[in-house]
Amino acid sequence: MPISPKELLESLNFRYATKVFDPTRKIEADTWAALEASLVLTPSSFGLQPWRFIVVKSSEIRDKLKASSWGQGQVTDASHLIVFTVRTDLSQQDIDAWIRRLSDVQDTPLENLAGYAGMISSFSANMSQSEKQAWNTRQVYIALGQLMTAAAVMKIDTCPLEGISPGDYNEILGLKDSGYTAVVACALGYRSSDDSHAKAKKARFTAETLIKHV
Amino acid sequence: MPISPKELLESLNFRYATKVFDPTRKIEADTWAALEASLVLTPSSFGLQPWRFIVVKSSEIRDKLKASSWGQGQVTDASHLIVFTVRTDLSQQDIDAWIRRLSDVQDTPLENLAGYAGMISSFSANMSQSEKQAWNTRQVYIALGQLMTAAAVMKIDTCPLEGISPGDYNEILGLKDSGYTAVVACALGYRSSDDSHAKAKKARFTAETLIKHV
Secondary structure (H helix, E strand, C coil): CCCCHHHHHHHHHHCCECCCECCCCCCCHHHHHHHHHHHHCCCCHHHCCCEEEEECCCHHHHHHHHHCCCCCCHHHHCCEEEEEEEECCCCHHHHHHHHHHHHHHCCCCHHHHHHHHHHHHHHHHCCCHHHHHHHHHHHHHHHHHHHHHHHHHCCCEEEEECCCCHHHHHHHCCCCCCCEEEEEEEEEECECCCCHHHHCCCCCCCHHHHEEEC | CCCCHHHHHHHHHHCCECCCECCCCCCCHHHHHHHHHHHHCCCCHHHCCCEEEEECCCHHHHHHHHHCCCCCCHHHHCCEEEEEEEECCCCHHHHHHHHHHHHHHHCCCHHHHHHHHHHHHHHHHCCCHHHHHHHHHHHHHHHHHHHHHHHHHCCCEEEEECCCCHHHHHHHCCCCCCCEEEEEEEEEECECCCCHHHHCCCCCCCHHHHEEEC
16 A cells, blocks of 8 residues: 555654654664665665665664764664665676676576676776765665655654764774775664754745756 | 554565656656655755756657667656756855755744854865765765655655766756756656566665674
8 A cells, every 4th residue: 555645745744853862762673674674675776785784783882983973962862873884996896796696686697697797897997986986875875865764654763964974983883994984874763852853843945946847 | 654664665665666667657746746845855964955856847858868868768758757956066155045044944043043054164164166066966865765765655666867967967957057967867657567677576685795783
């Protein structure tokens, strides 16, 4: 059963960047499993999935990350915290790994995927390492968008956290020399009744400003 | 009423990058209005909304865009086509415009927002113009993610289109010297019963590969 346009709008208006989470409320296991699935199922260019998601449960690690996130309380107080990381490169090995996986899952001979593999290779051949990293980084924002929307329709609160120090995060999470780098984080859980931001009127430019019809 | 984890999973599994749309089926007005609202309501860093969305109805323009999109049929055959564009800069004027809007909507005196405005200004002061554009570009992928997920829960099909020529798009859409540039597009509508991709098994790396718990 699809949800109605009205229900979608209610969910989108329910969502806001939660500043104060209720530290006593935890997301249920089946809901959390669906949110992890939303990360896994996020679409990406050519299907490459140039990312890894780190779910940080350790309160010790979350304390350290908070100190590298302008002290934002959401890092420690939300039910769950996800750090989004991306590949710093896109190598032939990365492409080969994806093509092998595709071949396995769809039970398709590798030969039949050679054209597709070649298209990805020739596309990426014109990019520098930093351009590849930037491309991967854009992709992971699709995952962030999908996650926040998926959470909203299940009435789970979120706060995207761009104000993090990726260098510190990489060190704390042991990502140095892993080929991945932290980009952005997202806290998930339930808003505290003390969060005055929940009552603030949602502010956007008008639809007439943002959307043009041609 | 929140949707259940099971319903979310069904929606996420329903979604795939639709290759062949049914050109005879159009998205209903109320559903389309909710999808446009999902664009307007997309969260962005500091709330800056560094974007404009172009809904292309003109079949003449869609024909031209198709020729600058590797001939992908989704550009012309889907019920709707959205082009995502971003500001090529982040000027003090942009920041001021946002702060004024925030002040209006939330009925807050500008003086009370001076600290927030200063924070955005000092954050952006350290970025080059191309870094600002790259930042804006990452943000618009949140909108793409939110849109595709919002569509999926309403059982609307989508296809993200990264294989477009932004330069050509800017020319066709009259964006030159507008301060905005095309980044990515998304076709929306209903899959054709002829689309063999709808039956392909969804291929992803395993959850164990993509998600690490610490």
